Amino acid sequence: xxxxxxxxxxxxxxxxxxxxxxxxxxxxxxxxxxxxxxxxxxxxxxxxxxxxxxxxxxxxxxxxxxxxxxxxxxxxxxxxxxxxxxxxxxxxxxxxxxxxxxxxxxxxxxxxxxxxxxxxxxxxxxxxxxxxxxxxxxxxxxxxxxxxxxxxxxxxxxxxxxxxxxxxxxxxxxxxxxxxxxxxxxxxxxxxxxxxxxxxxxxxxxxxxxxxxxxxxxxxxxxxxxxxxxxxxxxxxxxxxxxxxxxxxxxxxxxxxxxxxxxxxxxxxxxxxxxxxxxxxxxxxxxxxxxxxxxxxxxxxx
Amino acid sequence: xxxxxxxxxxxxxxxxxxxxxxxxxxxxxxxxxxxxxxxxxxxxxxxxxxxxxxxxxxxxxxxxxxxxxxxxxxxxxxxxxxxxxxxxxxxxxxxxxxxxxxxxxxxxxxxxxxxxxxxxxxxxxxxxxxxxxxxxxxxxxxxxxxxxxxxxxxxxxxxxxxxxxxxxxxxxxxxxxxxxxxxxxxxxxxxxxxxxxxxxxxxxxxxxxxxxxxxxxxxxxxxxxxxxxxxxxxxxxxxxxxxxxxxxxxxxxxxxx
Numbered sequence: 041x042x043x044x045x046x047x048x049x050x051x052x053x054x055x056x057x058x059x060x061x062x063x064x065x066x067x068x069x070x071x072x073x074x075x076x077x078x079x080x081x082x083x084x085x086x087x088x089x090x091x092x093x094x095x096x097x098x099x100x101x102x103x104x105x106x107x108x109x110x111x112x113x114x115x116x117x118x119x120x121x122x123x124x125x126x127x128x129x130x131x132x133x134x135x136x137x138x139x140x141x142x143x144x145x146x147x148x149x150x151x152x153x154x155x156x157x158x159x160x161x162x163x164x165x166x167x168x169x170x171x172x173x174x175x176x177x178x179x180x181x182x183x184x185x186x187x188x189x190x191x192x193x194x195x196x197x198x199x200x201x202x203x204x205x206x207x208x209x210x211x212x213x214x215x216x217x218x219x220x221x222x223x224x225x226x227x228x229x230x231x232x233x234x235x236x237x238x239x240x241x242x243x244x245x246x247x248x249x250x251x252x253x254x255x256x257x258x259x260x261x262x263x264x265x266x267x268x269x270x271x272x273x274x275x276x277x278x279x280x281x282x283x284x285x286x287x288x289x290x291x292x293x294x295x296x297x298x299x300x301x302x303x304x305x306x307x308x309x310x311x312x313x314x315x316x317x318x319x320x321x322x323x324x325x326x327x328x329x330x331x332x333x334x335x336x337x338x339x340x341x342x
Numbered sequence: 343x344x345x346x347x348x349x350x351x352x353x354x355x356x357x358x359x360x361x362x363x364x365x366x367x368x369x370x371x372x373x374x375x376x377x378x379x380x381x382x383x384x385x386x387x388x389x390x391x392x393x394x395x396x397x398x399x400x401x402x403x404x405x406x407x408x409x410x411x412x413x414x415x416x417x418x419x420x421x422x423x424x425x426x427x428x429x430x431x432x433x434x435x436x437x438x439x440x441x442x443x444x445x446x447x448x449x450x451x452x453x454x455x456x457x458x459x460x461x462x463x464x465x466x467x468x469x470x471x472x473x474x475x476x477x478x479x480x481x482x483x484x485x486x487x488x489x490x491x492x493x494x495x496x497x498x499x500x501x502x503x504x505x506x507x508x509x510x511x512x513x514x515x516x517x518x519x520x521x522x523x524x525x526x527x528x529x530x531x532x533x534x535x536x537x538x539x540x541x542x543x544x545x546x547x548x549x550x551x552x553x554x555x556x557x558x559x560x561x562x563x564x565x566x567x568x569x570x571x572x573x574x575x576x577x578x579x580x581x582x583x584x585x586x587x588x589x590x591x592x593x594x595x596x597x598x599x
Contacts, residue, residue, distance in 0.1 A: 066566035074345050074433075074564075086568075094579060101559050101569035106388045108561060112568045115581070257388040285388060308561040309383065309391060310431070311345060 043325035044332040045318070047081070047300050049277045050200035050225030052136050052162055054081040054300065056318045057333060058290065061228075061281050061304035062087055062140035062164060062204070063112065067126040068133070074311040079318065081300060082136035084228075085126070087166050089142050090151055092118035096171060097248040102237050107256030107283070108305060109235050111171040111249035114142055119155050127159060138202065142166040144175040146192050153197040163199050165189060165224075168206030168231035170253045180206040180231075183218035190222035202279065204228040207259075207266055216270045226277040228302065229270060230263045256305040257283040264296055271297025271338055285313065287320020294321075297338040343436060343564070344369065347429045351406060353422070358485050359413050360457065361422050368405030370435060374398050376465035377439030377555055377590040380409065381563035383431040384417045393433065394418065395560050395585070397461035397532070400492075410460040410488070436563050437589045440465050440553055443472040444528035448551075451522060451529050453515050453541055455480045458533030459489050461555055465530060470496050476522065477501070480515030480537060484508040516544045523548060531555070531593070542593035552593035558584040573597035 045056040060071075062084040068077055077083065095115025102109050117126065122139070130137050139160040143149035153163055167189055169176035179185045190203055203219040205212060207230040216227055232253025237246045245251070263282025271278055280298030283305070284290050290301045306313040321333065330336055351364040370380070381393040394417045396409040413422050424430070442465065444450060450473045452462040459479060466475055477493045477500045480486075487509055493500045501518050502510025511518060515537065519529075531541045532555040545552035558570035565586035574582050574595050582588065582595075 064562075064567065070562070070564050070566040073343055086566075095568060095571060095581060097573065098571045098581070099559050100571055101561055101567070103390060103392050103559075106391060108391060110561075110567070110569060115568045115571070256391050305391070305561075308563075308567055309388075309393065311433070311564075 041331070043322060043330060045322060047333065049279065049300055050162065050202070052082065052200050054136055056081045057294065057300040057321070058314045058318050059084060059279065059300055059302040060307060060314055061302035062166070064304040064307045067122070068130045069126070071307070071311055075315060077133045077135050079315055080135055082138055082161075083130065084138045084140050084164050084302065085122070085130070086116055087114050087140045087142045087169060088116050088119050088122050088152065089114060090119055090148050092116065092121065099247055100249070102246040102252070104235070104237060104254065105258060107254050107258030109237060109247060109252035109254050110232070111247045111252035113171045113249065114169055119152055123155070123159060136161045138162040138164050140164040140166050140204065142169055142172070142176060146189050148175070149189050150192050150196045153193045153199070157197045157199060160199065162202060163193070163197065164202040164204050164228060165193055166204050168204050170206070170208060170232060170234050170251070171249055177206055177208060180215060181209050183214050186215050186218040187222045190219050190224050194223040200225045202226040202228050204231055206231045207233050207262055212266045213269055213273045216274050220274045220276055224276060226279060227270060227274065228279045228281060229267050230259070230282045233259050233262065255283065257285050259283045260289060264292055267293055267298050268296040268340065284317070285309070287317045287324060290317045290321060291324055291336070294333070294336055295338070295340050297340065299337055343434060345431070345433045348432045350424055350426050350428050350430060352426050353424050356410070357488060360410065360488060361413065362399065362408050362410050363421070363424070364406055364408050365430070366406050367432070370432070371401045371405050371407050374401065374407070374435040375439040376442070376468050377461050378435040378437050379589055380432050380434035381436055382421070384420045390417045390420070392561055393563060394421070395557070395563060397555065397589070398435065398464050399460040400463050400467060410457055412457040433563060437585055438587065440530055440555070440590050442469050442530075444551065446526065448526045448528040449474045449476060449522070451476050451478060451519070451527050453478045453480065453519070453529060453531040453533070455515065455533030455537045456486045456488070458537070458555070461532055462530060463489055463492060466493060466496055466498055470498055478503070478515045478518045480504070480533065482506060514540065516540050519544060529553070539598045542596065542598060545593055553590050554593045554596065555590045556584050556588055556596070560585055573599070
């Protein structure tokens with residue numbers, strides 16, 4: 041018998057625990073020729089803001105050892121165009137669609153939640169983007185602001201709510217607890233880690249934005265540690281992400297306490313990664329005679 | 343666009359730092375147009391992490407094609423070590439290629455520098471029956487002048503300029519362009535950024551149509567990550583993605599830094 045891979049994130053019944061992370065899968069359309077979207081647990085679309093955003097000047101990305109830095113700066117079409125032009129395409133598929141929302145103020149997050157109410161399956165509140173001047177990270181680095189954003193969005197919508205937290209904090213547990221107290225349904229861990237690269241010939245940073253967010257396998261141990269820490273202090277589901285490249289990486293997050301995982305940078309390297317991970321998790325469960333994925337979640341032996 | 347494993351047929355050094363790799367994929371040969379690129383995974387592990395974009399250099403009716411590349415870093419160094427019979431994970435063909443043939447009876451002038459000559463040979467293969475073509479090859483030194491014989495075998499006139507005068511005209515490719523201004527021209531350029539910029543400015547000064555094939559730091563290659571943005575002209579600042587709106591652009595579109 042095939043093992044049961046289904047997971048429940050705040051009432052979202054996913055057919056498997058493998059999602060694709062915001063900013064790494066566009067609006068789904070870009071990958072539809074290469075990946076059967078119906079097979080994915082869920083898609084988290086590129087961060088959406090109220091007004092369209094141009095993004096940062098180039099260069100926006102640079103490769104680093106076992107990773108990359110990005111400073112895209114939340115380039116996106118804006119919520120109206122997303123609803124009119126991008127969402128209908130995704131809606132042809134049997135896939136859970138989660139909108140990642142980013143605001144400069146609490147009011148903007150609330151407005152975004154209202155506009156998307158009833159149109160998507162869930163919201164991921166982005167309080168961790170390191171590449172914008174206002175909003176983003178400043179909310180995710182302050183437990184009181186985290187509480188304020190989450191509780192106000194909570195009042196504005198009944199959609200399942202996920203908070204995407206930043207690793208650029210002293211104690212991730214404090215922020216996670218604030219989000220839970222404010223009524224969050226699930227937590228995405230982690231967004232990128234702030235970093236930079238300098239060109240020694242010009243003595244200039246490679247990224248026009250000077251700093252960017254580090255992602256890829258280089259950050260996996262940090263992400264895993266944070267999932268482990270947070271899993272021990274909150275009861276809401278955690279979506280583990282940060283450098284997942286294969287099924288073994290994903291299983292590590294699940295054992296550490298993640299209910300689901302999200303594949304990010306690996307989509308750029310091999311668009312098939314998420315599908316391979318679904319298969320790999322299934323194989324692992326069969327091999328270890330585990331009937332339900334949930335039996336494995338948080339089964340870390342210390 | 344497809345993602346597929348492709349067998350390497352040969353991988354040869356053709357000049358100091360420059361290599362040509364032959365691969366076999368009837369599907370890619372059948373579906374590619376000149377100027378499109380392939381996004382190739384050069385490592386099976388996470389170092390280097392990202393794919394590398396390469397323009398298609400040439401095709402054969404037998405289903406073989408070539409890429410031409412310069413070893414500039416870790417990724418291309420790894421690629422240069424690959425042997426025949428090994429397989430590469432290839433995504434493509436990607437992006438928009440050159441628009442050709444051009445209107446009227448314009449002569450197509452193909453201008454390449456270094457590995458920038460790569461996609462222009464594929465263009466010449468497809469266009470030399472349709473229009474008169476002249477190829478201008480530029481480089482700092484003779485070592486950067488590639489593919490002269492291959493173009494000549496197609497019956498195409500080749501003119502050369504090197505900055506140090508070690509081969510052909512001493513100076514810049516734009517000097518060679520000056521000598522062609524009496525005919526009506528349409529320019530197709532690929533090469534180092536300063537050269538492309540120079541050619542673009544020259545084209546706009548002389549009101550010539552000019553298409554450039556650009557490079558950029560790139561992650562996904564299919565328009566999702568928004569990493570390869572370049573600035574284009576408009577009433578206000580706007581960006582286009584090299585991978586999907588490009589890599590070939592009308593030169594007049596580009597905001598050169």
